[in-house]
Amino acid sequence: MTAQHNLEQNSKLPLIDLRSDTVTRPTPAMREAMFEAEVGDDVFGEDPTITKLEETAAERTGKDAALFVSSGTMANLVSLLSQTRAGDELLVGDRAHIVRAEAGGVSRLGGVLATTLPNQPDGGLDPELIPAAVRPDDMHQPRTTLLALENTHNFCGGTVVSLERTQEIADAAREHGLRVHLDGARIFNAAAASGHSVAELAGPADSVAFCLSKGLGAPVGSLICGDEAFIAEARRTRKLVGGGMRQAGIIAAAGLVALDQMVDRLHDDHANARQLARGLAELGFNINPESVQTNIVIVQLDTSNDPTPSPKLQAQLKQIGVLVTTPDRAKIRLVTHADLSSEDCAEALRRMAEAEVGPAA
Numbered sequence: 001m002t003a004q005h006n007l008e009q010n011s012k013l014p015l016i017d018l019r020s021d022t023v024t025r026p027t028p029a030m031r032e033a034m035f036e037a038e039v040g041d042d043v044f045g046e047d048p049t050i051t052k053l054e055e056t057a058a059e060r061t062g063k064d065a066a067l068f069v070s071s072g073t074m075a076n077l078v079s080l081l082s083q084t085r086a087g088d089e090l091l092v093g094d095r096a097h098i099v100r101a102e103a104g105g106v107s108r109l110g111g112v113l114a115t116t117l118p119n120q121p122d123g124g125l126d127p128e129l130i131p132a133a134v135r136p137d138d139m140h141q142p143r144t145t146l147l148a149l150e151n152t153h154n155f156c157g158g159t160v161v162s163l164e165r166t167q168e169i170a171d172a173a174r175e176h177g178l179r180v181h182l183d184g185a186r187i188f189n190a191a192a193a194s195g196h197s198v199a200e201l202a203g204p205a206d207s208v209a210f211c212l213s214k215g216l217g218a219p220v221g222s223l224i225c226g227d228e229a230f231i232a233e234a235r236r237t238r239k240l241v242g243g244g245m246r247q248a249g250i251i252a253a254a255g256l257v258a259l260d261q262m263v264d265r266l267h268d269d270h271a272n273a274r275q276l277a278r279g280l281a282e283l284g285f286n287i288n289p290e291s292v293q294t295n296i297v298i299v300q301l302d303t304s305n306d307p308t309p310s311p312k313l314q315a316q317l318k319q320i321g322v323l324v325t326t327p328d329r330a331k332i333r334l335v336t337h338a339d340l341s342s343e344d345c346a347e348a349l350r351r352m353a354e355a356e357v358g359p360a361a
C-alpha cells in the first residue's frame, strides 16, 4: 500500500488540532460562570466581574493594577502605545510575536520604530547588545524608550526565558532609561515549566501582558498589568483603539474560571508536547525532545531537496486529520492544549507512522 493511498483512506478521521492552544473550547464550568456572571458597563467601571478579574490578575502577576482587553495583540499594542510617543524606538527580538505576527501595529498605530535584536535560542536577548542599541541623545535619531521581551517565546519553540536572564536584560535596559514590557501571552506556561511564580517572572518588567485564551482555555481575553499610573494610561489607550467593552463580565467570568481551574493542568500539556517530540524523533524528524520545555513543538524540516517543505507536509498531515501550522516555509509547529489528551497525541503519531508521513514525505 502506498503512502498516498493511506492518506486518502484516512481522510475522514476525526481531527487532532495541534495548530494552537487558542483552539480550545470553553469548559462547562466556564459556560456556567458566563451564564451566571454579574455584569455592568465596564467603560463606566461598573462591571464587578471584570473588576474581580483585574484584581486577580494584578495579584497573580504581582503588580498594582490590571486592565482587561480583548486579545493578546491588543494587550501588547495598548502596553506599547501607553509607554511610548510617536517617533520613539522600541527594542525587540527579531522573532518576537510583536514584530512577526501583530500586523506591525506598534509602528502603524503608534508611529514607533521597532528595531530588532537577535533572539537567542532561549527566546531572550543578549544584554550586552543593549548599550550599543540604545541611541545617543541626538536630534537626528529616534529616542529609544522601551524594550519588549516574550516569555514563553512562541517562535523560538515555547522556550522559557529564565528569571535570571529576564532580570539581566531588564537591568541593562533600565540602566539606559528604558522601560520594559513583557509579552507573557504564555507566562503561566513559563511559570509551570520553571517553578517560578508568574509574579517572579514578571517582576523585572514594568508591564506584563498575558492571555486567558491560550493554554488557560478561556474563549476570549487578555490582561495587562503594571503600576497604577501605567494602567490609567493603558485604559485611555484601550479606549483610543476601540477596546473599551461594556458588559464584558460575560467573558471575564470565563477568565476567572481559567485562572482558578486551568493553571495546574499546564504540566499535562508540557508532557504531551514532549511525547509528541519523542514520537516525531522516532519517525525520523530532526527534533530533540529534551529541547521541548512547554506546550510548543517546532520542527525544522530538511531543505536539502526542497527549500520550502512545510506547506507540503502540512497538507499531508491535514489529509490524515492532523492539523499543524507553519511558522515559516521550512518549519512546522505543533501545540498541545486542554482539548487534547496524551491519547490524542499518540493517535496523531500512529496516523503519521501508518501513512508514512515522515521527514522525507
Ligand SMILES: Cc1ncc(COP(=O)(O)O)c(C=O)c1O
Residues within 6 Å of the ligand: 070, 071, 072, 073, 074, 076, 097, 098, 150, 152, 153, 154, 183, 185, 186, 211, 213
Ligand atoms: C507570544 C504571543 N503574544 C501575543 C499573541 C497574540 O494573541 P492574540 O492572538 O490573542 O491576539 C500571541 C498569539 O499567539 C502570542 O503567541
